[in-house]
Amino acid sequence: MKLFSLTYNELVKQFKKPSIKLLSILILVAAIIFPIAINSIPENRYYKSTMESNKFLLQDAELYLESLKDDKTQKGKIKFEYAMINIEARKLYVENEVGHRDWREKEIENYRNVSSNLAAIEFVLEGYEKDIVLENLQNDDSNEVEKYFNMTLAKKKEIESNFIAEKEKIKNIILNNDYIAHTQEEINRTNSQIAQLNSCISEYEKLMKKNPTDEAGKSKLLELEKKSKDAKIRIPQLQQDMEVMKFRFDNKIDYDLNNWKNNSIQQIENELIELRNPMLDEKQYSSQASLEGVEMTYDEYVKNFNKKREVTINQIKELWYGLENNITVLNQIKDARSVLDGGYEIFVVLAVIMVIIIGGGIVATEYSKGTIRLLLIRPVSRWKILLSKLLAVLIVGIGVVFIGIATLYISTGVVFGFETYKTPLLDTISGSIVHLSYIKFLLSKIMISCSSLVFIATLVFLISTVAKNTALAVAISMMLYLGAVPATDMLISLKQTWIISTFIPYINVSYLRLIPSTQQMLSQSFGMQLEYTQGAIQLILISIVMLLITFITFIRRDVKN
Structure with a gap:
């Protein structure tokens, strides 16, 4: 009960800040305006x-x-x-x-x-x-x-x-x-x-x-x-x-271009062209890899090529199935599902920014103002005090994500029609095409994207607690969040594809999905795919380690005058 009370008080204190109130209002307004703005963009913008x-x-x-x-x-x-x-x-x-x-x-x-x-x-x-x-x-x-x-x-x-x-x-x-x-x-x-x-x-x-x-x-x-x-x-x-x-x-x-069947047919034509690209033999690949400086063995190339080919074949099957059964494949037309799918990541990004602002000072400010002593003399365990602050940061971040997306869901439905959400998604599992619920599919993607939020929240919380410096916590977290993907792109351009096996690219999953240039570079140059689930697992594991360091440091630290 004390933990609940501490968390509630921390949330009230944070939302009294004008900057947090303003940012919250802007997020809601953005969720309402976004589908209207998308609807006003002509399909043939050129x-x-x-x-x-x-x-x-x-x-x-x-x-x-x-x-x-x-x-x-x-x-x-x-x-x-x-x-x-x-x-x-x-x-x-x-x-x-x-x-x-x-x-x-x-x-x-x-x-x-x-x-x-x-x-x-x-x-x-x-x-x-x-x-x-x-x-x-x-x-x-x-x-x-x-x-x-x-x-x-x-x-x-x-x-x-x-x-x-x-x-x-x-x-x-x-x-x-x-x-x-x-x-x-x-x-x-x-x-x-x-x-x-x-x-x-x-x-x-x-x-x-x-x-x-x-x-x-x-x-x-x-x-x-x-x-x-x-x-x-x-x-x-x-x-x-x-x-x-x-x-x-x-x-x-x-x-x-506003006809989803036309768009599906055109995508089938494009996928067929992609499917016709022949696999290089070992000699051809060796020559090309040497010329382009690609750091990948021929076996890896064959594995990636076959994997990419399988994805292309499945995509063609799904598009044909959709045409033959009158089921709109996702992102083939500007509808509620496609707009929501293309815009929800914006609110994950905004939530991360809010988490950095709140988390950067939530502990460090207590030290700089000297109020940390007043907290520690309470008859409450240190870990509960710290946990209440962490929970407040996470509740704000995850709350912004789901409130923003829920508002976007409603506004998008109003603009494009709620009936679209009932259209199933098509996926190929074990060679067979199955129908998936769009909402369940969306929730699974949101959970993976939220791994970035949890990682950044624990990182900024760690720096705020250990370094006791708000500016340092905000600066490092923001730099890492915004710089992870550009750094990944630079390494990939230098043929250092090992980077996608680490957690670094997935620090900002939302950027990867909103601007798919990284995936396109990997796919076109190396026939490789980003592993979002693997990246999310790595981020969560690292977050657990950072939390252990944060709590151990806080519990054992002496508060000096």
Whole structure:
């Protein structure tokens, strides 16, 4: 009962401080405003800058065209035609407001390429000199264009007619914003690529049966063998891409960045690209590691590569499962779950800062003011006095975390809808996809993040008690908390990946999650993952050791005048 009374009195004393009151109010206000601010951010935040860039490029293209008007040579006319094609493409960007990550961007580039193809055949039809045409081609295969010169007029006209029809078809897709037609065209283009690759394989197999003995035949066979091997690797990849495109087409899924199904499909496409990165053999890895100064054995590389591959495969499975069962995967759209998941760490950071402010002076101030003697003459054990102060610090820190997150939960639900919280999370366990409660998942992440809070609370408490210096306790704790991740990043950039096996990176788990640059660096450069649970366990164990030192020092210390 005395311990409860001491803790209560300590809490009352701390919350009488204006700075603590102000910080508490700011935390609550932040929890209310955060989802409103996030909701006001446009999904395509680069739209405005992209529009300005397109207008600038159009003006630049028009100025270039003006400079070519007086050149009436065949070379000048060719350059003029290509400049006109560039302007036409730029006008499509500007007039149709095609921004960043817009599917129409791809169609405009297709339109530009077909326009260049059309221009090439028209140069031939207009009787331009062969050498001049071939020397000044843009975006065209000179070998293909060279063939035009030997074709009949009827064949040339046929090719021209096909390019005109293709150009008009693409333009209509862009102007009508016909995303379904775009997806169908993507499917057709992929089918065409697969057909070409199969043709290459067939050509190789036919020539292999003939078993040519002349040098030209052998050389051709070796060339086709290499192309055939590449084709056999590429075809399954294109078939995977086709499966994704067909799902989009069959389900009429648009390319809106606010559509979670579109975002899931795009992530599947990105994960498939990641999955296709081949594992290096020992010789290749040794060469690359030597060049980049990587301090990691080949066995470690293989282990990390396979682990990363497994994560990627599971991610693809979960995304497909979500699409097929109409379950939104976390962070695929701006909803209550995703906003809460992306913002709760802010309140852990604010709680840690409050803990440093309170913990830095909670014991040291008693010594500096001389009130420690009044505390110790009470009929209460020293350990209870110290424990009450520690509990006050932890209650404030953990209380700020849960009150801040609870307020954020409510405000986010109000802004984005509470029904989102009922959507289960998807996870892969033993090869099977299971449904998880979002709230349970969130609580487990909060507990791991709070390991940082407990560590910093015990650290600042230790310094405040042992050194009896508020400024020192605050400065060291703040420096360690804010500097842990930058120090980790610096060591990783120097290939010192051993650092992630220590507790140091996890001192500020919230920073690691809010700004995932450390994880990205590890993943891209080394195929490694941060072990948050392992880091949390280390922090808790070290915190226990620091508490033992703190209590033993306080209990045995004499209080001198």
